[in-house]
Amino acid sequence: MSAPSESPSRRSETTWPRTAGTRRRTLDDLTFTRAPSDESDFQNQHFVQTIDGAGAEGRSTRLPWPGVQLHHHGRPDDVIIGSETSPVVCFAVRGHLHLTSPIRAFVPGPDWGIAVPAGAECAGMALGGSRFRRHLALSIEIPIDYARRAAKDVRDGCSFTQVIAPDSDAEQHAATFSYGKELRCALARFVHALDSEEDRRVLAPLYFEEITHLVYRLPVGRRAMINSINVRKEDDPIHRAVRYMRSNLTDSIGVTDLAREVSLSQSAFSHLFRSSTGTTPYQYLKNVRLDTAKTMLVNEPSMAVADVAQAVGYHNPSHFISEFKRKYRVTPREFARISR
Template sequence: MSPAQNPLEFRITSGDLIAELISRAPRTGANEGGFPGLMIYRFEEPAAPVWEEVSELHLCVIAQGRKRITMDGTDHFYDPFTYLAVPNDVPFQTVILEASPETPFLSFGLQIDPGLVREVSADILEERRVAAFAEPASQENPAFFSALDRDMMDAILRFLRSLKSPTDRRVLAPTYLKEIVYRALQAGQYSRLVERAASESARNPVSAVIAYAKEHLAEPLTVGELAGQAHMSPSAFSHLFRDVTGKSPYQFVKELRLNRARELLVENRSTITQISRAVGYGSASHFINEFRDRYGASPRAFGAAQAGLLKQAQ
């Protein structure tokens, strides 16, 4: 089939990703990516070896240049055709091998919530159940590398572009991030990534509490109850939670509720009252006001707009 017959297959190139990262990395070194856990890197000359360690599971993608990572005494090389996941608390050495002012080294690191890995993996567990148990993760290679195929590049580029608009960043970026995790899980390293996320969650009480909150959104979920799940006092838990997420437990849970409400409205299977109850609001009017404050439209208007978009797509 020619490109004219199937234009979607040829819509994304590595040049698109390079251009996007250049626009977001105006200075050499590390640049804030405009999204929690996202850093964009630009270097214009090879760099000396540096020892690093991340505190959370990270996905690292290189768009231009070449880099060597040494982990547990083993050298790994990655370039624009590969990406890797780096687990937390594992020291590694990095060396930038190829970079120049004309062709700068460009990459980004994206922190991945272990809870999101578990959520996405649950959706594909039946398909991969045999592989997940028959192919345990190798302890000799704590990082994993996969090919940066067109589907993953497409998801990454849509995620980065959605960060330009506050509304897109709030509404679309989480969806594209979920797709990125899905693509990584489908890349032949399912068991390794799931195991790393599970191990990290076991050591992080905040991640476990977030997973609990997602499963009990219809319930009141007081700070005291969440603190109890972490076996901490409400005061200590609130301080830890804010340190990890940048938000108070109340703010975080409210966002979880409204995000889930948005998903239910897109599915268009329930009334506004049913949705408000499903996400833990005792008052439908309170739910409507908070939804409007977050998304700029009432739940009814948002649902109608989504239904119109779906009808156009069909």
């Protein structure tokens, strides 16, 4: 004899089977969640929960650390990112950002962010939030002192001289970037450390320093910090010396000329330059000349090597070719050919 069928009321109380990696319908908030299927999913979920738990109700919350702000929006809303004095990095945690002024940029969602150099300000819209799942973005202002320390500590194959050198061709506006697990975990540790006074005093500074270094390793983050440092160094003697080098590449420039330009003695200037850039004025000038020559060969590959040498201050083409090959492992003509 077959078993009696379930009554309609009994059937409605039956729970849905749930396994790892499958979607579960939550009737209380009408959202879909996904059970973590591996360590990476768990870390992502923990990161979002940590950031989400830091904010109160409203459009934005200033966390108990200078320049750190959590944006949380339950609907499309205006957002402004930037600072007059420091670079700002904004990390999308849930939802996305559409910036419209002064540039148009799109931060597509989690694991993406935008870096804004000092003196710039970006306005746009925070999108992707609802009353059940708020848009989340974490905005961090990086003090110039932290940026300088990161620039000195993090090399990543990038000469520290780039920190001091003002690059007229570098982008001075905001730019987007993607970030991974290492930075995501550092952000979660930092925000969690802000919960207690003791952790905020002892651990938070360490985690903030870690975040600064990880951001500096990103090309976009490095550029935002370098540009911000340079904005604050207009009257710095090293900054002025580098500008003089770039403006007078065709001339024969010596240490005496540079020291005179910044009103320092030759010995004081040489010591200050080396301690600031990690190299001598002569070596720095040579790198500027060769880097400029490389750019000229890329932009004008048909230009005669002798003309390129003359334009960057080498009056002996053979010496220029020798120095170029020593640095880039190819001759100027070979470099121009492979760059086409």
